[in-house]
Amino acid sequence: MxxxxxxxxxxxxxxxxxxxxxxxxxxxxxxxxxxxxxxxxxxxxxxxxxxxxxxxxxxxxxxxxxxxxxxxxxxxxxxxxxxxxxxxxxxxxxxxxxxxxxxxxxxxxxxxxxxxxxxxxxxxxxxxxxxxxxxxxxxxxxxxxxxxxxxxxxxxxxxxxxxxxxxLMQAELSALEAALSSPERPVGAVVGGAKVSTKIALLENLVNRLDLLVIGGGMANTFLVAQGAQLGASLCEDDHLDTARDILAQAAKAGCRVILPVDGLVATEFKAGAAHSAVLLTAQTVLDADQMVLDAGPETTEQVSIAFDGLKTLIWNGPMGAFEIAPFDTATVAAARKAASLTKDGSLISVAGGGDTVAALNQAGAADDFTYISTAGGAFLEWMEGKTLPGVAALGG
Structure with a gap:
């Protein structure tokens, strides 16, 4: 410090x-x-x-x-x-x-x-x-x-x-340093949200620092498609398939385990209460043209929960599905509550940040039990990307 x-x-x-x-x-x-x-x-x-x-x-x-x-x-x-x-x-x-x-x-x-x-x-x-x-x-x-x-x-x-x-600055910097600069290991992260393109620098920095990376939200689709899956109308950035493959290769080289969805909640319309089913997701998955993955499924949620049990530190940025509408908030809520429970028991240090993240954790009723929740959006992301923040550097940090 x-x-x-x-x-x-x-x-x-x-x-x-x-x-x-x-x-x-x-x-x-x-x-x-x-x-x-x-x-x-x-x-x-x-x-x-x-x-x-x-x-x-x-x-x-x-x-x-x-x-x-x-x-x-x-x-x-x-x-x-x-x-x-x-x-x-x-x-x-x-x-x-x-x-x-x-x-x-x-x-x-x-x-x-x-x-x-x-x-x-x-x-x-x-x-x-x-x-x-x-x-x-x-x-x-x-x-x-x-x-x-x-x-x-x-x-x-x-x-x-x-x-x-x-x-507030002191608390923020102390929490982030504890989570990323000198964390208690094993250390993991949940990175979700809609697009890989907005999280490339974050993912590239994290895979070299983490023991576990959980990729969720719409961006997970891009990783699945990069491995061969055909996900119908699901959100996917086709121009970032190589990026996804590169990140997975970096993770493997760095010894960082990556959890991608192994199943998902699939629907043909994006609305609350839409008819849906749980579908296995593999490199061979082929969805109909009008089907889309809107949340991680129960098997994925169970895998994430078990993985959390083995962590000492967790960083969270972004939801695991379309958490704004039920039932596609299921995986985010379950994982958030698991992390909150472990934190409350004293076995996990949990640090979260980003607008959607804060909203998702509040919705899950889990926010109060996290170790620290950042209200900073861009600054939180840039710190996690490993960038020097001018306002912090000016203080001598």
Missing amino acids: GWKTLDDMDIAGKRVLVRVDINVPVEDGQVTDATRITRIVPTVHDILAKGGTPVLLAHFGRPKGKVNLEMSLRQVLPALRDALGRSVAFVETLDAAETFTQEVAEADVVLIENIRFHAGEEANDPDFAARLARLGDVYCNDAFSAAHRAHASTEGVAAHLPSCAGR
């Missing part, structure tokens, strides 16, 4: 510039999911407890460097105040942030308007980063979900101020 935390910083009487991610869904002016807001509470409360003043920098949407009041952070202010239980002052411009009014100075926490209203943010303009640095005495990055972006508020400003990771 090369990065510092709040425990390493002297922040009493200082302004702490905190990069947070409170880019939450809003409908009709109301925050509909405050998860990202509640996750920054420990960092803000710690800074206050240490005598510092948190000055929050955040983005909302993609205003592309221009003021767009439809993307104003003012919309999240009520939810932020509720979550923190403290007074939060809203500052509309950087000019105003440079000379706090008495009202702002007396607030417990300061929130500055959408940092992406400034073109210098996404351009990582050095002058803009220096301007941001003048707003604080210490820099704290608590936005792992934005750490894969080399922006002024995630990377540039760290060059100008003593810097550290916030509690």
Whole structure:
């Protein structure tokens, strides 16, 4: 761990510039999911407890460097105040942030308007980063979900101020290092989702680090077709058959066991409650032109469950089937509950991330028992791909 935390910083009487991610869904002016807001509470409360003043920098949407009041952070202010239980002052411009009014100075926490209203943010303009640095005495990055972006508020400003990771960033990095950098072995992963093409770098990195790889979702079809199966109307990327074969060859060379579906739930229409049957899946399988594999079958689910029993660490990214519609959520739910049970018993460290993943684990009622669930999408994937994240590297990690 090369990065510092709040425990390493002297922040009493200082302004702490905190990069947070409170880019939450809003409908009709109301925050509909405050998860990202509640996750920054420990960092803000710690800074206050240490005598510092948190000055929050955040983005909302993609205003592309221009003021767009439809993307104003003012919309999240009520939810932020509720979550923190403290007074939060809203500052509309950087000019105003440079000379706090008495009202702002007396607030417990300061929130500055959408940092992406400034073109210098996404351009990582050095002058803009220096301007941001003048707003604080210490820099704290608590936005792992934005750490894969080399922006002024995630990377540039760290060059100008003593810097550290916030509690959420600290938890995220610790969990990911425990899962991938120095895991308890045997270590396995579930990688699912629709397309191989979006997970190539991830799979290529993981097969050289894992003892077990479970491939699920629509992307598993591409691997099966690459081995000779004819899967009718199933989702398949025909232009990535060679990629699938290469990944399987890499896994074999690295000694990583790969579990592909050996059976699947097959239907002729993609809708909830569609008539379906369990079909064996082999290199010789030939489905009718209108048939499609929408979930892993019971035999596959059993194999995965048994394999989980032999693991010490599990990484999860992506569902094992079309989990949005029953009964094609069956394999995902069963595997998620198995992983959650093993984690609760203390025999498994489980780390999950990615939008569909979080939704699937919540649907299974398994999320609360996982060791750690990341709310970061792109940053989680890039870390798992073995890439250096600018926002983490800037902290010295």
